Amino acid sequence: MTVQVVLVHGIRTSATMWRAQVEHLHGLRIPVTAVDLPGHGTRMDEPFTLDGAFATIDAAVTDAATRGPVLLSGHSMGGLVCTAYVGRADPPPVAAFIAASCTAIPRGAGLAAYRFLARRVDALPDHGMWLAEQLTERTLPPQTRADFGAGGYAFAAQDVALASLSVLDLVAALRNITIPMWFINGQFDQLRVNERMFTRLVPHAELIVVPRTTHLVTAMRPRVFNALLDLAVATLDARARGHDPT
Template sequence: MTAPTLVLLHGTRMRGSFWRDYPALLPGVRVVAPDLPGHGDRAGEDFTWEGALATVEAALPDGPVVLAGHSLGGYVAMAYAAAHPHRLDGLGLIGATGVPTGAGAAVYRGFARLVPRLGEERVARRVNALMRRLAGGRDVSHVTDEGAGYAAMPAAWAAVMSECGPGLLGGLDIPVLLLNGGLDQMRLGVRAYAAACPGARVVTVPRATHFLPLTHPEACARELRRLLDRALQTYRR
């Protein structure tokens, strides 16, 4: 059988190099990590939901493929899976099980509105410093966007709040992973997602934050490997 492909989507303010350590952590797996619109090498583009989904479509090869995403990338991944349920062999959501409605969503909406008022570069400096602390002091300069990704944030999160929710997982018959850090506020809706997809594997990594893929790469890669193995067992295209 053809070796599996793992397509990894980054979060807001990040870029495809967020996943640069994962090919070495997943030997024998073809890892593809594109930049989403408005991020990384595509910083000059406007972020649109249609453009994000088209990015996924362009990244998918023939043969067995698992799609996984972190934060914004997880929401894009679940939306693609819901629209094309027979195109994927597995789905992984990492730090992407917050329900994008209610008081929690209002906090993100308010922050996104502040970005253009305060200026993308100013916000980037402050938030990236916070990210370094949350990432255990690791150098995150290779994975973050200095301003450009912040400019894309209002459109990106408005789309998530409009398009996403637990109901997108209903009816999926492929292996699904719901992976969160124990200290990640985005895990608080995981029960709703698990209820919508009863066969999903739910994993919480103790003491990990929203930046679990950076701070606990071995644990994240281990769960992605398990997802890939399950996907290969059920591969039928």
Template sequence: MAERLPLVFVHGIRISGTVWRPVTEIVGRRHPVASPDLPGHGGRRDVPFTLDAAVDAVTAAIDALGGRALVVGHSMGGYVSIATAARHPERVAGLVALGCTATPRGPLLAIYRMAARMASANQRRADRFSTWAFRRTLPQAVAEAMVAGGLDSTTMPQVVDALSGLDPRTELGEYPGPVWLVNGGRDPFRAEEKAFLRVCRDGRLMVLPRRTHISCLADSEVLARIVREAADVVEERALGGNDKTPGENPGGHAA
């Protein structure tokens, strides 16, 4: 049997690639997987975060798995994944972007820039609070995966500054491959999801009912199913099979 499509998972701000362990333990049974630490995070927390460096980390993980993969990113990792897909479409066979359909501009950016500076200035307190919140609100296995690689809020201002220069809708419009936009129903980052969907050349939108920005990671089986179905579509397309039509919403509810 031919080797299945590789999958690269990209984590969110101040955490690390360990966040994806509950999902990769499931999908890794039939797909090669990687979940690299981005600059400024996890095992690379001493490396300055820039968007270029983050994209390089994702492409390096893709190349290590053979040079082409489905890329799955959440929050900051979703924006990095979008940028990677736009810049390296030959490496990104498909894109699953969770919790990143809001443009980092205006009032939203100002709020997160202020929060990032406060967290960075009070790093130990902010990281302790995040650890407590993860363990209180998420299933145990997911919460422990969130904190296993260590938290570090000091990199947050760098990340916010780097993403403030990103135009994710333009980047999405430049990517020719299939895209799955996935949001929690209660996630403020879904604010522009329909506008993001419209610019996709081959896009689908999924909404997970009652989930927030973080709790959309709570059900690893659901996420694994979404990723497996996306990988199946990409693999079928590579073999000349029929793809699901853009706009389908398997496993969630239409916005």
């Protein structure tokens, strides 16, 4: 059976952030589904809820699992929600997991400060669009520069989504994860704050830290991220043939 890839975007963005990865996987004839969470992308008019996010991921994973082993990858907020999903006491049908830019516990003063800053930016007349465009212009290569905003920015969903993350029991979830797993962070990613704890809780997981890279690792270093997708797919292919490379 062919490995199936499911991709889950981060906060404010949408499935379009994965364009470089979708194009890469299509070139290898690997089936891939990039979802839009509630309140984002094609679902901008829907309210964001954590239950809705879990339901969206589960629907994509459950459908993909009928055709082959599922490689799930989530970025930032999507990675945190995917971590909680993969680490359920009753594990979902996920065969391997890539957690991108999401090694932080979203609680306490750190989350409060992040929400305060996000609300201040959202209160600007353009909701921070000029800042977002400057950031992507200065940090992302031309081929991925438009991808994060191509599906629109979910300004209205941002604070609700951030607040909802505080109920996730990521420590318990991480302890439950036994499938092949990779953490990937940019060197200058602000969400590396609990990186050591995350890797300690999942001792079999591999950690990749990409030099000279920020939080937007999938778009800033698409070839590096695509190589990790290739590694994860190859790992699942080897397991299906009865060879466990881990």
